[in-house]
Each structure stands twice: as C-alpha cells, then as structure tokens.
Amino acid sequence: MSDLYQRARELDAADPLAGHRAKFALDEETVYLDGNSLGALPAHVPARMADVIGREWGELRIRSWDESGWWTAPERIGDRIAPLVGAAAGQIVAGDSTSVNVFKAVVAAARLAEEGRDEILVDASTFPTDGYVAESAARMTGHRIVALDPADIPAAAGRRTALALVNHVDYRTGRLHDLPGTTAALHAAGALAVWDLCHSAGALPVGLDEHGVDLAVGCTYKYLNGGPGSPAYLYVAERHQGRFDSPLPGWTSHADPFGMTPGYRPADGAVRGRVGTPDILSMLALEAALDVWDGVAVDAVRAKSLALTDFFLECVRAYVPEGRVTPVTPEAYAERGSQVALACADAPAVMPELIKRGVVGDLRRPDVLRFGFTPLYVGFADAERAARVLADVLASAPDAARPTRP
C-alpha cells in the first residue's frame, strides 16, 4: 500500500464534511469527479418529486399554484441560494437558463450604465454562451464588445466602459478570477460588474453583497446539485432593483400579473427578473436538492476543496510519469477554483478509458482532462484512486510517448 493510499484514508477519517456524502445517491464503484458539470443526485429528491407529481400536481392540480407555493417558488428558491453566494434575501430569483439570465443581466446593466459609455468588456476565454449572448446584447443596445483576459479588465476599464461580464471561475482551466479586485476597479471607472458564478457557487465563497457586485447569474446543476437543466438564477443588487429594466418583461414579473393589463408595470424587488411560467418540476427538484446545504458553511467547503485539489495534484505528481500531463489549473489558492484541469496530448482517448475504469471526469477538447471536486461528496480516497487509475491508463495508452503541450 502506498503512503498516499494510507494518507487518503487518514484525511477522510479527519474530514468534518465526510458525513454529507451519505446524503447523495452514489455507488462505491465510481469516483464521480464531474459534479462541476452535473452534480450528483441528493438521495431524498426522488421521494420529494414523487410527492410533487403525485399529490401537488396529481391531486391538487391548479390549487398548487397557491396551496403548494408554486407561484412564489422562484423568489423563495432565490432566497435559499442567496447565503451560498453571500447575498442578503430579496435579491435573487431562480428561473430560466444561465444563457437567458446572461442576456437579462447584460442588457439591464447596459441600461443602468451612464449615458455615453459604449463598451462592454467580456472575458476572452469565457464559456461560449456568455460571449454569444453579450455580442448580441451589444448589437441591440448599441455597444461594442471588447474581449480581454480577465486579469487585464481592471486596467482596461475606463470612461467608455459600461460594464464587464466575467466568469468567476474559468470552466476550462479552473482558474479563479479576482472578483473583489475586478469589481472595485470597474466601480472606480464608473462601470458595472456582472459575474457568471456557474463554476464557483457551491464551491467557494463568492461574497456578492460584500464586494458590491451589481448583477450576477449562475446555474444550479453543477455544485448546487439541482439536476439536469435545473433553473439558473439572477442576482440584482438591491440598490439597482428600482432601475432594473428587464429586456424580457414577462407577465410573471408584472406588479399585478393577474390584472392582465396591456401595459407593463414591473413588480418590486428581485421578482423583476422573472419572465414566464416557472418550470415547476425542475424548480422543486432544485429546492429539495438545496436541503443538503443546511448547516454547511461555504468556508468549510472551500477549505476541503483546496485540500482535495492539493492532494489530487500531489497524487498525480507521484503516480503519473513526468511530462504526461501538465496541470493548467493555477496552484495559487487565490487563483484556483474547485476543479483540476490537466492538459494531456491524448486526452480524447484517455477520458473514455478513465470512465470505463470508474473514474468519471470530462474532456474539454482538444486536450484538457477536467476533474471536478465537490467537497460534499468527494473524499480524499476518491482523489487518490482517480490519480492512480489515471496513471494506469496513461501507462497503457498507445501514444504514451507524445509530449503534452508546454
């Protein structure tokens, strides 16, 4: 038995979050390192959904909009997400996809920005949807897009900047961007900060209120375990809510939705971010899934996430022959999210083989192996096994001699 194998067991035994794993439907044969793409199923959700479908929908039918709290689910669930991203209640509404919320946030921020500011800064390595949506929003609002490395955004923000749209953690490399510093620099330049939290919410502290973020969006199917296609969310800081002018002013964000009047009059608060009828089945699966966070401190999650990714990297260095993989996730804690991305020349052949052997990560073409560490249900023995299996796969891979990129 290697030292690392033994140490993994000791670390798991001392882990204060280890007990949370039992809340999830997981099998012992698989090491699931893809919770940064689709979180695992919380074990109690199927029973809750059976009740939602059988009783709330099947028996109460239309009465459930009131009696089962369906109508207010988007803002109620927003308030459940709020503490996980450092927001006070009343600023988050759940619903729609992240892509749709990026559209709402970028257009609304452009409308909030001072007259005459004609630039929208975007992170050049962004998840594609943010870039596509921002480009379209810019055309609609008469702005031009400036794509930059997120590290260069503070220096680039100036008199012409209306807003910047930035990913908190890069989906491909796992790089954590400087939310407090970038937000402060944007504000100093008179611009607004819009953050995409898809890869940070539920994995590390975000501090939306503390750092004065203006608008933010995020998904709930990764670290928040809401289920495939679960609703995203939109954060609108309280100070902006009165002037938040949604580009999608649907009837469910009307001040009097059942008045069915021809003119749009927005409701107060985060509810302004609503559009149409909420997707109740997904909403309520998400609401139930959020129960796993009861009594969990995000700081404890972050501490374990860093320890896990440190340990995984240590195991990779110990087991994998030199030069076969190159970590692209920064080592510095201030720049590391909760995933480890390894560049590997034959990554497209390696990942399917890893999955066959029970280690589930994912591939980002052309050459990135991604491993997501979800501290509520991934342990140190998982990290050690994943590195060991990776080394075995690489040892037997046909192009073992190919170098990785520098």
Ligand SMILES: Cc1ncc(COP(=O)(O)O)c(C=O)c1O
């Ligand atoms: C950073 C980031 N932004 C946006 C999206 C798109 O989200 P959706 O498909 O919910 O619109 C994703 C999806 O994985 C993402 O990782």
